Amino acid sequence: MRIVDARVIVTCPGRNFVTLKIVTDEGVTGVGDATLNGRELAVAAYLTEHVVPLLVGRDPARIEDTWQYLYKGAYWRRGPVTMSAIAAVDTALWDIKGKVAGLPVYQLLGGRCREGVTVYGHANAETTDEVLVEIARYVDLGYRAVRVQTGVPGLAKTYGVSGDRMFYEPADAAIPTEAAWSTEKYLTHVPNVFAKVRAEFGPGLKLLHDVHHRLTPIEAGRLGKALEPFALTWMEDPVPAELQEGFRLLRQHTTTPIAVGEVFNTIWDCQQLITEQLIDYIRTTVVHAGGISHLRRIYDLAALYHVRSGSHGATDLSPVCMAAALHVDLSIPNFGLQEYMRHTPETDEVFPHAYTFDRGYLDPGDAPGLGVDIDEELAGQYPYRPASLPVNRLEDGTMHSW
Ligand code: KDG
Ligand code: MG
Missing domain, CATH: 3.20.20.120 (Enolase-like C-terminal domain)
Incomplete structure (x- = not known):
């Protein structure tokens, strides 16, 4: 089995979400969440520009190897943007593995x-x-x-x-x-x-x-x-x-x-x-x-x-x-x-x-896999809306942790 496509879907049904959908040559698909509140488009771009091109042609069964490839291969390790992008790939591959096995992921x-x-x-x-x-x-x-x-x-x-x-x-x-x-x-x-x-x-x-x-x-x-x-x-x-x-x-x-x-x-x-x-x-x-x-x-x-x-x-x-x-x-x-x-x-x-x-x-x-999907057509009806987390100041105006 090979990965033939991976789509990054940004949607705002009340709030913004970023989802990765991986598609295989046998028609099995998997989904992963890549939402980073207030910085959604950074993860979407990381996935689209730097990760999706590396996924096409890979064996979706090799979850750990793909994780290590994306983590070590980037050289720039850790951080919320990188790790949310890797998380989305990893989650989608577990979803595919479950569907192929006919088992829920917890099994x-x-x-x-x-x-x-x-x-x-x-x-x-x-x-x-x-x-x-x-x-x-x-x-x-x-x-x-x-x-x-x-x-x-x-x-x-x-x-x-x-x-x-x-x-x-x-x-x-x-x-x-x-x-x-x-x-x-x-x-x-x-x-x-x-x-x-x-x-x-x-x-x-x-x-x-x-x-x-x-x-x-x-x-x-x-x-x-x-x-x-x-x-x-x-x-x-x-x-x-x-x-x-x-x-x-x-x-x-x-x-x-x-x-x-x-x-x-x-x-x-x-x-x-x-x-x-x-x-x-x-x-x-x-x-x-x-x-x-x-x-x-x-x-x-x-x-x-x-x-x-x-x-x-x-x-x-x-x-x-x-x-x-x-x-x-x-x-x-x-x-x-x-x-x-x-x-x-x-x-x-x-x-x-x-x-x-x-x-x-x-x-x-x-349900086999994670038991969750994204309705891409419906998602398309809710375009991205910029939204930031608030900030917090002390009463004298000093910036404080939010
Ligand atoms: O995006 C930030 C929220 O997820 C966070 O403020 C929520 O602290 C939170 C919590 O415990 O759910
Ligand atoms: Mg909390």
């Missing part, structure tokens, strides 16, 4: 390790009273784990709080919108929110919170300590993670579990975090961390060090990525949680998929 990865993939949803609202209502909505839908974000009194806009509650979309304008940030106001407010949430929902519900890289290690230590009585499942991205050794300081001050990794691209971004046991959950996922092959490598390393998976699953990761993530989630021994922000009906229509949600669990289904 090729070793089969089921659990009955379903436990997911967490996003409850968000301006006020604590409103967020209690939102959490109850997820509990009614059967969710066992909920991420909780609220507005911060005195700040006009806060990360993770959306007008449209189920479909949070931060990339809202061509030129980045600007928000103001105060660490002091935030640190005073958040423990009060979780005190009320825990009192209302009791000990059974898994609670999570995303700090979105905004604190220093010692500030994060203070927050983690203040949240200990409310037994969070994790505190996410407490600090910007370029400085892996910075987590040592935070770790000395709190037993609140730490999750990190949605912006990581390779195992090298989290090697120290994992091997020094500085984190509890690694949140890399298929599209931004080099595809199914490389993600498995990260999760295997993590398994040795008691670190569990917590794959990123925001709406800017397409249903193709979600499907691929579920096959990995189902088949690894050290699965923790899977983020599940629902896609809009328009997105779901462009990407017909076999995965289903039932009482807090997702299941990839048993």
Whole structure:
């Protein structure tokens, strides 16, 4: 079998997605997600100009060799653009391998390790009273784990709080919108929110919170300590993670579990975090961390060090990525949680998929391959729209982490 074509499809059914579709001479096709929020066209160009010409004529069965060829062959290693492009190829080749074998990809990865993939949803609202209502909505839908974000009194806009509650979309304008940030106001407010949430929902519900890289290690230590009585499942991205050794300081001050990794691209971004046991959950996922092959490598390393998976699953990761993530989630021994922000009906229509949600669990289904496709004709009706992620400044105007 040979690859005869590879198409890069950019579409915007409510938000932008980049998808690679690989076509073989026997008519079998595979899809891979290549979406990099706010930088979509960079990955589309990388694929179109530099990767697709190398794929035509190759044997689609040689997944690892193709990964190594694209990674080592570029000379310029790592980085979100390169790794998202490699991820798309890798994912599409696993899809083809599954279809050729007549098996869902999770069977090729070793089969089921659990009955379903436990997911967490996003409850968000301006006020604590409103967020209690939102959490109850997820509990009614059967969710066992909920991420909780609220507005911060005195700040006009806060990360993770959306007008449209189920479909949070931060990339809202061509030129980045600007928000103001105060660490002091935030640190005073958040423990009060979780005190009320825990009192209302009791000990059974898994609670999570995303700090979105905004604190220093010692500030994060203070927050983690203040949240200990409310037994969070994790505190996410407490600090910007370029400085892996910075987590040592935070770790000395709190037993609140730490999750990190949605912006990581390779195992090298989290090697120290994992091997020094500085984190509890690694949140890399298929599209931004080099595809199914490389993600498995990260999760295997993590398994040795008691670190569990917590794959990123925001709406800017397409249903193709979600499907691929579920096959990995189902088949690894050290699965923790899977983020599940629902896609809009328009997105779901462009990407017909076999995965289903039932009482807090997702299941990839048993269709051969990944069980997801792109309706190219429908995708063509939604042209690309420039959209950037926002930026964040301190109240005096200093640029801060978003
Ligand atoms: O594109 C950026 C989003 O994916 C990110 O802000 C979402 O932090 C996020 C999360 O945990 O889902
Ligand atoms: Mg996050």
